[in-house]
Amino acid sequence: MAEDHNDLFKKSQEFLQMLSKQKDFIHDLLRENERLRYQVASLQTSSGDQTQLAMELEHLRRRLEQTEREKKELREAYQRVEDENKDFAQRYVEIEDQNNNLANLYVASYQLHSTLDFQEVVHIVMEIIINLIGAEVFSVMLLDEKTNELGVIAHEGYDDGITFPAIRIAEGVIGEVSKTGEPYYINQASEDYRVDFLHPIACIPLKIKENVIGVINIHKLLVQKDAFTAVDYELFSLLAAHAATAIFSSKLYSQSERKLTTIQGFLDLLTTPASKG
């Protein structure tokens, strides 16, 4: 009887242990269930975030594309402004040059017509050649209508003792210029060029309409000047016409002044009462 009782107790103990283990197992299952449910919920949330993230990414991608387009447009606009700026700078330099050229031409023209004194006019022509063109060795020749030869009336920079030959029309470079009325230039003389009166580096006719009344010969430029510039050709054109008229008018004026003085002398003689006795 006691033995049966012990056996029953033992079995009940075992049963209780088994129940206890089952209880633990159920608890474990519940915890695992809880964890899995949490993970499912997390995954569901994560999936929502990813969708939103994808949308944001898409939005950002569009923004980036738009920014890239704007950047490209801005770069193009900047390039256009840059080009315009360069163009304006270039035009400013050109206008400055033109302004400088016009100032030179204006001053030269103004000075040439500022006097009717022949010597002064010749002096002004020389000043223009020295200061505005930058010539170091040059001469001014006028045509003698009686002999039909060109003779030097003013010169600068030649060696002492030089004798200037009279030049016949159509004779050599200078004579040819006086015949055709077309200027002659060598833009840049060779390094071994030596002043040779018959071979100037520039010969500019002094013309009144189509009549050549003289020439300007340039034989050497100032040391700081390598070659003729654009404004020099403008000045040559101006000198060709304006220096010619200024020289011609002043010559005529001097002649008429002389004649007037002579006539006045005669008139004085005629009108002065003869002294008595």
Added chain:
Amino acid sequence: MDGLRFLVVEDSPTMRQLISFSLKRFKGCRIVEAVDGVDALKKLQTEEVDMVLTDINMPVMDGLKLVSLVRQNVKTKDLPIVIITTEGAQEDRDRGLALGANAYISKPIQSSHLLKVIGEILEKNG
């Protein structure tokens, strides 16, 4: 740079007119002209100027002598001087600058270059 007073020393009327023409780009500037060094010294005694622009080759007194005398005078020793000349050799340039000129410009002049040089001197001198 408004209202500047320049003394232009040149025996050539053409160059005087051309330089004055260029200087008129300075708003309200006043230009005093002298035909040689002696004339310039007389003008400096009676006129207040901010800068002297002088040629070298002139009758009576040349530009180098003028520069030297201007630098020796207590009243004018700091006056900016620009030499404008046909003498373009390096030794001429060196001599002009050694005597005390602030700048040396060879003829033929470019108006824009002249104005730039003047601007730089004025800026340097405050």
